[in-house]
Amino acid sequence: MKRIPRTAVAAAAVLLLAGCSSAPTAGVAGLAGGPGSIRIQAGDDEIPALREIAADFTADSGVEVEFVQREVNAQAISNFISQSPTGQAPDIIVSPHDNLGQLASNGVVVPVELGERAGDFSANARDAVVYDGVSYGVPYAIENVALLRNNALTTEDPASFDELRAVGHRLMDEQGIEYPFTVSQSAEAGDPYHLYALQTSFGAEVFERTEEGEYTGTLTMGGADGHAFARYLQDLGETGDLRTSMSPDIAKESFLTGESAFHLGGPWELTDVEAAGMDVSVLPVPPAGDEQSRPFVGVQAFFVNAHAANPVAAQDFAANYLTRPEAQTALYESTGRPPASQVAVDRMQGDPLRSAYARIAESGLPMPAIPEMGAVWSFWGTTENAVVDGRGDPVQLWDRMIDNIEGQIS
Amino acid sequence: MSTSTTTRDGTAAAGTTGGDTGPGAPRERRHAHSRGFGPGFVVKLVLMALINAIGLFGILAAWAAGSWGILVFLVAALLAADLVYFLPARKLLPAKYLFPGLVFLLVFQVFVLVYTAATAFTNYGDGHNATKDAAITQLTTTYEQRVEGSEAYAVTVLEGPDGLALAAVQDDRVLVGAADRPLAPLEGAAVTDGRVVEAPGYEVLSYGEVVGAQDELGELRVPVSGQAEDGALRTDDGRTAYAYEPTLTYDEAADAMVAADGTVYADNGEGAFAGPDGEALRPGWRVFVGLDNFGAIFDPAVLGGPFVAVTLWTFAFAVLSVALTFFLGLLLAILFNDEKLRFRNVYRAIVFLPYAFPAFLSILIWAGLLNTDFGFVNEVLLGGTGVPWLENPWLAKLSLLLVNLWLGFPYMFLVTTGALQAIPGELYESAEMDGAGPVRQFGSITLPMLMVAVGPLLIASFAMNFNNFNVIYLLTGGGPQDLESTTGVGATDILISFVYKIAFAGGTNDYGLASALSILIFIMVAVVSALTFRRSKALEEIS
Numbered sequence: 001m002k003r004i005p006r007t008a009v010a011a012a013a014v015l016l017l018a019g020c021s022s023a024p025t026a027g028v029a030g031l032a033g034g035p036g037s038i039r040i041q042a043g044d045d046e047i048p049a050l051r052e053i054a055a056d057f058t059a060d061s062g063v064e065v066e067f068v069q070r071e072v073n074a075q076a077i078s079n080f081i082s083q084s085p086t087g088q089a090p091d092i093i094v095s096p097h098d099n100l101g102q103l104a105s106n107g108v109v110v111p112v113e114l115g116e117r118a119g120d121f122s123a124n125a126r127d128a129v130v131y132d133g134v135s136y137g138v139p140y141a142i143e144n145v146a147l148l149r150n151n152a153l154t155t156e157d158p159a160s161f162d163e164l165r166a167v168g169h170r171l172m173d174e175q176g177i178e179y180p181f182t183v184s185q186s187a188e189a190g191d192p193y194h195l196y197a198l199q200t201s202f203g204a205e206v207f208e209r210t211e212e213g214e215y216t217g218t219l220t221m222g223g224a225d226g227h228a229f230a231r232y233l234q235d236l237g238e239t240g241d242l243r244t245s246m247s248p249d250i251a252k253e254s255f256l257t258g259e260s261a262f263h264l265g266g267p268w269e270l271t272d273v274e275a276a277g278m279d280v281s282v283l284p285v286p287p288a289g290d291e292q293s294r295p296f297v298g299v300q301a302f303f304v305n306a307h308a309a310n311p312v313a314a315q316d317f318a319a320n321y322l323t324r325p326e327a328q329t330a331l332y333e334s335t336g337r338p339p340a341s342q343v344a345v346d347r348m349q350g351d352p353l354r355s356a357y358a359r360i361a362e363s364g365l366p367m368p369a370i371p372e373m374g375a376v377w378s379f380w381g382t383t384e385n386a387v388v389d390g391r392g393d394p395v396q397l398w399d400r401m402i403d404n405i406e407g408q409i410s
Numbered sequence: 411m412s413t414s415t416t417t418r419d420g421t422a423a424a425g426t427t428g429g430d431t432g433p434g435a436p437r438e439r440r441h442a443h444s445r446g447f448g449p450g451f452v453v454k455l456v457l458m459a460l461i462n463a464i465g466l467f468g469i470l471a472a473w474a475a476g477s478w479g480i481l482v483f484l485v486a487a488l489l490a491a492d493l494v495y496f497l498p499a500r501k502l503l504p505a506k507y508l509f510p511g512l513v514f515l516l517v518f519q520v521f522v523l524v525y526t527a528a529t530a531f532t533n534y535g536d537g538h539n540a541t542k543d544a545a546i547t548q549l550t551t552t553y554e555q556r557v558e559g560s561e562a563y564a565v566t567v568l569e570g571p572d573g574l575a576l577a578a579v580q581d582d583r584v585l586v587g588a589a590d591r592p593l594a595p596l597e598g599a600a601v602t603d604g605r606v607v608e609a610p611g612y613e614v615l616s617y618g619e620v621v622g623a624q625d626e627l628g629e630l631r632v633p634v635s636g637q638a639e640d641g642a643l644r645t646d647d648g649r650t651a652y653a654y655e656p657t658l659t660y661d662e663a664a665d666a667m668v669a670a671d672g673t674v675y676a677d678n679g680e681g682a683f684a685g686p687d688g689e690a691l692r693p694g695w696r697v698f699v700g701l702d703n704f705g706a707i708f709d710p711a712v713l714g715g716p717f718v719a720v721t722l723w724t725f726a727f728a729v730l731s732v733a734l735t736f737f738l739g740l741l742l743a744i745l746f747n748d749e750k751l752r753f754r755n756v757y758r759a760i761v762f763l764p765y766a767f768p769a770f771l772s773i774l775i776w777a778g779l780l781n782t783d784f785g786f787v788n789e790v791l792l793g794g795t796g797v798p799w800l801e802n803p804w805l806a807k808l809s810l811l812l813v814n815l816w817l818g819f820p821y822m823f824l825v826t827t828g829a830l831q832a833i834p835g836e837l838y839e840s841a842e843m844d845g846a847g848p849v850r851q852f853g854s855i856t857l858p859m860l861m862v863a864v865g866p867l868l869i870a871s872f873a874m875n876f877n878n879f880n881v882i883y884l885l886t887g888g889g890p891q892d893l894e895s896t897t898g899v900g901a902t903d904i905l906i907s908f909v910y911k912i913a914f915a916g917g918t919n920d921y922g923l924a925s926a927l928s929i930l931i932f933i934m935v936a937v938v939s940a941l942t943f944r945r946s947k948a949l950e951e952i953s
Contacts, residue, residue: 035618061617078914082921085540102919106539107548107693113652115562134552187782187801188887244801245783306548312624316647371536374918378898382891389801400893407896 037064038310038317040302041080041090043071049334053327054317063313077102084108084307091314097128097137097299100369104131109303111136112315117323122358125340127213128299128366137301138322141337143266144364145194145295146357147286151279153177153261161198161288164262165241171261178259180241184248190381193367194264195233197295200365201287202229206376207368215368217409219376222402225289230387230394232288237388244385267338267357274353282356284363297364299340375408458495462488487513523932526925533699535920538681542695546660549667549683549691553658557641560634560653564604567620567627567648568612574623576632576643576651577606586612587643592633620648658691667691703926713923716892716899716908721934724904727810728875732868734815739822740860747830758827765820773884776813801890803901810902814881818871829863830856865946872942873935882907905931 042050047067054065068090070076077099083089085108095103103109111134118126118135125139147164149155153171158164168180185191192199196206204225208218221229236242255263256276263269264285273280287293302322308314321327328341332348338358339345345358367373383401387394465488472481491513494505532538563578568586575588579601586609587593600608608614620627631642634653641653657670667675667683675683675691682694706712742761746754764772779786780799788797799809833856841851882888888903888911898911905927913924 035621063617063621074914078919081536081539081919085544102536104552105537105692107545107552108539110548110551110646113556113646113650115650115652132552133555188889243783245781245785247781247784250784306551307544310621310624312621312627312646312648316649319647320649371918378891382889382893385801386893389798397893404893404896 035061035063035313036310037066038092038308038314039066039068039090040092040094041068041070041072041076042094043335044069045335046094046331047334049327049330052330053321053324057317057321061313061316063310063317065317072096080305081106081108084305087307087309089305089307091305091308091310092302092318093305094300094302095137096367097139097301098367098369098373100129100131100136100301100303101371101373103303104134104136105371108306109136110306110308110311110315112138112304112318114138114319114323117319120323120325120328120341120343122340122342122345122362123213124297124361124364124366125299128297128369129301130214131369133212133214137303138318139299139301139340140322140328140331141300141335142297142340142358142361143268143300143337144297144357144361145197145264145266145285146360147283148255148263148265148269148273149281149283150255150258150261150263151281153258157283158286161201161286161293164286165239168241168260168262177261179254180260181262181264182246182251182254182260183242183264184251185242185244185246185385186381187245187247187385189378190244190383190385192377192380192384193296195384197264197285197293198232198288199229200295201285201291201293202226202232202289203291204229205365206380207370207372209365213366215370217370217372219402219405219409222399226398226402227395228289230398233384233387234390234394237390242388244388267336267354270353271336280353282353282360284360292363295360295364296367297361298367300337301340372409376405379404379408454495458492461491465491483516487516526928529921530703530925530929531698531700532696532922533681533702534696534922534925536918537690537692538694538696540693540695545683545693545695546667548693549658550656550660553669554644554654554656557634557639557653557655560641563643563651563653565643565645565649565651566606566609567615567623567645568606568609569615569619569623570612574615574626574630575612576630576645577609577612578643578651579604579606584609587632587634589630589632592635593643617648699922703923706923707926707930713897716895716897716903720899720903720905720908723807723902724876727807727814727904728872728878730811731814731818731875731878732871734811735818735822735871736826736864736868738815738819739824740826742819742823743826743830744856747827758823761823762820764816765824769817769880770884772817773813773881776809776816777885780809800886803890803892806886806890806902810881810885813885814875814878817881818875821871825864825867826860829860832863833859861946866943869939869942869946873939876904876935876938877906877931878904879906879910883910905934 040050040054047069050065050067058064072093072095077095080089080093081103084106089108100109114121114126114135121139122142125142126135129135129137129139149157153175154167156167158167165180171177172180183191183194185194199206199221202225204221204223206219206221207215208220209215233242237244251263252265252269252272254260255265256272256278285293285295302318304311304314304318323341325341325343325347328339328344329347331337332339332344332354336354338354338361339348345355348355348358368376379401383397386392386397391397465484468484469481469488472478472484491509494502494509563576563580566577568575568577570586570588572588572590575586575591576593577584577586577596577599578593579585584596584599584601584606585593586596586599586606596609596611598610599606606614615623627645627648631644631654632651633642634640639655641655643651644654645651655670658667658675660666661668661674664674665677669675673685675685678684678690679697680690680694680699681697682690682692684690707717708714745751746757746761748754751757777800780788782788782796782798782801785799787799788795798805800806837855837859838851841855846854882902882904886900886902888900888907890902891898891900899908903911909924909927909931912918912920912927
């Protein structure tokens, strides 16, 4: 016994243990037996609805659906882009449509043909998931900024933004509230998104649009229209009506505690408004210039990975299940976001606030998804902050911003 | 193995014969744990068996995934592990201790460094994300356009004699076609709910089989008719097909993409297909670009200007942070080191407090406190003035240093307190006898003695602050942004937050450039650390 070579014992033990590990090739090849499974990356509010939809899909096809719970942010999109070519990324991912340009230009998403179901969706939702003439995703929700009015403080419906400020100041005098209106801003980065409805009321749309509604890379927010908006911003800053230091928390809290009668915000704030038991109305943002004010419309959509492990099942789930009106309604119920499907909007009962948001969304403009937009945001925000804080002549600041952005784009 | 030195009777191996005075005995006893089947050997055997099992699993998995680099590394590491721990050679004894550390060093340090360095010489980033093959496939699919006015076909996927085929129902006729056969009527097929469920001469594939044949299905194009302009059917989901026509095809001979209107997009050598007017198709692919990334960093027209400014501020920030925290920490440590001070443990505990809060939380709270209009500092402490703490470039830098001081001085207080107590009291007594005053004592005894102990910690602190991303990102986000600059760089950006902006923020990912910058950061920190270590070695010799 003592003379048995220990090497032999060691080798035997190794082989025994190695044998215990099941063949890893089965996990990688995956699909040898049944139809396999697909993976969907989504946020925690979407997953309950997706489970319902997936149950039908699994019953029909035998394909299991797994979920990766993750909030969608720039980091998640970056990870998806770098993981997709390695085959490790989920088959379907939820993302706001303004990431589409980045996703498409990196070749990590494939077109999804909506077929006749396309007619169910609102025009803005359809346009939002088109990039370079190709339709990529299945939209499910539409979000935009509108005016929230605290009906306990006032029931006036101002026709212009100046009228709104006047009403706000009168309420400040009469009822001792703190602000004429509130809106989310950021002292570091600015917040052009929340102010875009005001900007478009001067006709200064950020990029040129083709007749089909697609954005081109030509900047159009310069010139006289842009200058008019810049001067208006300066005025808002000088009067103290708009402050760059008003962070999202402060803005929302002030509205919820009745320190402001008007609040520019999106449907994502409704949960808190409803929880506070407030009586509010959702109205379009009154124009500051001569034209209609058109907020940015953000569309939440599902995109299919170009390097999906199971592309047929993923396409099937996206094109034939997620597009169903029942699926769209389920997603609305679980996320509380106004649906992208017109059919689902029509089915909404007893939710006047979100219905109003969906109606206002029709007059909005999809956020540009073109990669050029990445160069716009930071200059746009910091310049608006500089104008509001009075750090220079508004027209000069605005012109320099246009120059900088154009320098970045070319 | 090791038979030549194995004991003759086995009792010596177990180390129980303490009285044995034979010449080989002490040596043998020392090696008792590694010979025979003692408990030590059994433990080693089990551990090594586990390591081998995990290693073999990794090797098989790498084989299945086709990751050859990982495969080679795992095979080499596993072989080395077995040799090191099972070969009896005495020369391998140090290796037994070094091997695990070495493997971790390779995986976590060397690999990361080499990978970063390799990326720095490529154009990896937005638009250059994957391989050329992937780009060609993606371009071909994306630029396939649905034939205008064409209808949707409810299709069934069939397996025919010559591969996959599609069957559709149109005007009550069953049409079947395959890759090289346009759709043609087929007699004798059975239809249920507008879908073909049986086709003579073909096998109807189940859903699972369709999914299994996904690669073939993805390439299948069934011509609608003999005319090319009618397009070819493609199905993405195995249920519905649409007629598509290619608008961009890959010409292998010319290594170029050719559009339907004859425009040729040739490989431009920079990882993309570009048309005659220079417009590049997206996506492109990853290529080696040599020193281009380093060139861009030093080119004044691209990043040169901000790079120099950011580097200077990074050094200033790191040095000042270390100096300020160290001297405040030292001052408090000396004060509270005085044994005549009552309640000094209470003071020590209070001074230690900032260190007990999570830094992430503290930084965010400071950002709120310093808010221009609503912050506590301006509203309450300064009575409603609007000092733009985080909006003015110089004030933002000052705020950053102060917040970092607040975060960092307790640590310095702790280490200097420890080091002060380690300085022998006799030194001060003899210094007093020699007539040295407190200042002289501090300069000639306290500081040099302290430096020996905390010098390396100061270097570590410098390296940490040099890359102190958290405080920058959470307090100012690198802002206020320079309105003149086209790069989006801010007044408080240090190199690492600058890298982050280039690599991830603003919607333009450029991993190649960010890797090049990271390598420069690595070199800077390494050089500064090496120089200071030499200096502190000199101090050590003094003492």
